[in-house]
Amino acid sequence: xxxxxxxxxxxxxxxxxxxxxxxxxxxxxxxxxxxxxxxxxxxxxxxxxxxxxxxxxxxxxxxxxxxxxxxxxxxxxxxxxxxxxxxxxxxxxxxxxxxxxxxxxxxxxxxxxxxxxxxxxxxxxxxxxxxxxxxxxxxx
Numbered sequence: 001x002x003x004x005x006x007x008x009x010x011x012x013x014x015x016x017x018x019x020x021x022x023x024x025x026x027x028x029x030x031x032x033x034x035x036x037x038x039x040x041x042x043x044x045x046x047x048x049x050x051x052x053x054x055x056x057x058x059x060x061x062x063x064x065x066x067x068x069x070x071x072x073x074x075x076x077x078x079x080x081x082x083x084x085x086x087x088x089x090x091x092x093x094x095x096x097x098x099x100x101x102x103x104x105x106x107x108x109x110x111x112x113x114x115x116x117x118x119x120x121x122x123x124x125x126x127x128x129x130x131x132x133x134x135x136x137x138x139x140x
Contacts, residue, residue, distance in 0.1 A: 030108055039068050039071070040075060045105070047082060054092045054093060054095070055092075058073075058095070073095055081100055082095050
């Protein structure tokens with residue numbers, strides 16, 4: 001093992017821990033209030049930004065495996081929050097929010113934005129802008 005490797009200083013590890021911690025904390029808030037899981041939230045949030053989206057596009061975009069996205073979509077469909085449109089060739093199933101799903105997202109979005117605001121309040125306004133800019137740059 002190289003002498004200079006320290007897990008607590010290893011950036012991929014730190015970013016993963018931060019992302020997981022944020023997801024779990026936010027998930028506890030909307031899970032308690034709306035009885036949805038983190039994968040379900042990610043599917044709903046993605047669909048709230050796009051009218052119709054394939055399962056493939058969602059799992060690529062939200063960094064979840066296909067099976068997890070499919071299970072979340074099945075639960076959301078059973079709850080009447082999304083609809084699936086299956087083409088004849090059954091290759092690219094398109095998902096969209098139902099009116100009930102749109103209503104739920106209208107309730108969840110302010111909660112999510114408030115969570116983000118509280119998280120960023122740990123930083124100065126300048127640090128928050130820089131953090132956002134750097135995260136965007138690294139993701140591009």
